[in-house]
Amino acid sequence: MQQASSAKRIIMTGGGTGGHIFPAIAIARALQRLYAQTDILFVGALGKMEMEKIPQAGYPIEGLKIAGMNRGSLLKNLLLPFKLMDSIQQAGRILKRYQPHAVVGVGGYASFPVLYKAQRRGIPTVIQEQNSEAGKSNKILGKKARSICVAYEDMQKFFPADRIIYTGNPVRENISRATVTREEALRHWGLTPGKKTVFAVGGSQGARSINLALEQGLIHFIQQDVQLIWQTGAPFIERAREIVKPYEQQVRVMEFVEHMEHAYAAADVVISRAGALTISELCVAGKPVVFVPYPYAAEDHQTRNAMALVRKQAALMVADQAAGEQLVHTALELIRHDNKRQQLIDNITPLGISNADERIAREIFRLL
Incomplete structure (x- = not known):
């Protein structure tokens, strides 16, 4: 195990499903396995499964009041822009308090506000795009991300080719x-x-x-x-x-x-x-x-x-x-x-x- 010259603070953001949460936990553990002094904070969406699974894995997490489209309620969808703006403000407060060296987005509702605000503040951002078809948020955020880690070929149709790194998707250690x-x-x-x-x-x-x-x-x-x-x-x-x-x-x-x-x-x-x-x-x-x-x-x-x-x-x-x-x-x-x-x-x-x-x-x- 290597020791970093000083502690590094990393925010991992995203979630919503196990398909986002388990890779995020795997990355967090790899960061700390490689550099013991790494400090990690997760940011997720309130009410989503990451708010339970991340603490079970031993990491702190903060929740944003963000939500996705609701096909069953037009009224709830009308509130989405306000929830997004509120979440961006929340993300800004978290970034100011935590002062991360980098922010890593793994997909899911919470990743957009945190990555967006980090990019506006000049904090290095990394996107982990798991699918062969990039999500809409990642397509937008990828324009300013320092690096996009992908699991499929031909992803240059979604992201700047010079920032794409073929890494594969993290899987659970077991x-x-x-x-x-x-x-x-x-x-x-x-x-x-x-x-x-x-x-x-x-x-x-x-x-x-x-x-x-x-x-x-x-x-x-x-x-x-x-x-x-x-x-x-x-x-x-x-x-x-x-x-x-x-x-x-x-x-x-x-x-x-x-x-x-x-x-x-x-x-x-x-x-x-x-x-x-x-x-x-x-x-x-x-x-x-x-x-x-x-x-x-x-x-x-x-x-x-x-x-x-x-x-x-x-x-x-x-x-x-x-x-x-x-x-x-x-x-x-x-x-x-x-x-x-x-x-x-x-x-x-x-x-x-x-x-x-x-x-x-x-x-x-x-x-x-």
């Missing part, structure tokens, strides 16, 4: 440094060694199209003697528990998987949404995957993320609206064809970057 064997993982789940296993995950809240497709096609897993690990999310868990009661020896259902390294290690095939963090984890884990992109993500970035791998023959994809008819069939076809699975493994594994957190940390320190 995945990037996983040593769990397949046998150990199957024992962890109480499943049978030697049987093919599918892991289905739709994000922390689950995915309705994936859940309904698995409900409809569960009998095909049973008939073909394929085991299933199924993360349903909270809205579907009670229904799933009833569905799988006759097949409990062969199917494991849970609301949320705490130890993803055991799920990935057990899986011969993964069914998944196509968020940036999940894709990066699957690349590092080197798993054959069938993506079902969430079609309502901003700029349809999940479809673009998935297609970046499909074009390299590193993954398969089923459209959300076709999941009911095609998903189970596609996954079971892949289970049956060892050569196709191996091709996907061979093509996805080189895309995994297990030290993205340290690459980004080094780039941040380079600017100080």
Whole structure:
């Protein structure tokens, strides 16, 4: 571990979903691993999951009164400009008090006010753009950012080419440094060694199209003697528990998987949404995957993320609206064809970057 000549103060800002929060925590830990005297403050959005997850990870956080568009309430949207202005003022007060050497934005509501205000004050800013389609805020902020750390090629259509650094997306340490064997993982789940296993995950809240497709096609897993690990999310868990009661020896259902390294290690095939963090984890884990992109993500970035791998023959994809008819069939076809699975493994594994957190940390320190 190196020691910095003096303490460096870094603000990490963003959140809203685990796809933003977990990479931010990974970067923070890499910063402190490389330079022990680094002091880190997180800034998030009040009421969002970062206000719980960041303190659990051992870091302080301050919340802004920022929110996104509300499709169900025109009145709430009318208040957005006032919330944004208030959040920019809050961000200014935080910057004045904390005096950071740099501000790092990972995406999410809170990142815009803090990065915007930091750039106005001449504080070095770094953007960590996780997706293949840059978000609107990052496109604006990228014009003045000192560095933009990306995980996909051809991002110069969104950002100044001379400030783009290809780093990959940070993944959680329990995945990037996983040593769990397949046998150990199957024992962890109480499943049978030697049987093919599918892991289905739709994000922390689950995915309705994936859940309904698995409900409809569960009998095909049973008939073909394929085991299933199924993360349903909270809205579907009670229904799933009833569905799988006759097949409990062969199917494991849970609301949320705490130890993803055991799920990935057990899986011969993964069914998944196509968020940036999940894709990066699957690349590092080197798993054959069938993506079902969430079609309502901003700029349809999940479809673009998935297609970046499909074009390299590193993954398969089923459209959300076709999941009911095609998903189970596609996954079971892949289970049956060892050569196709191996091709996907061979093509996805080189895309995994297990030290993205340290690459980004080094780039941040380079600017100080």
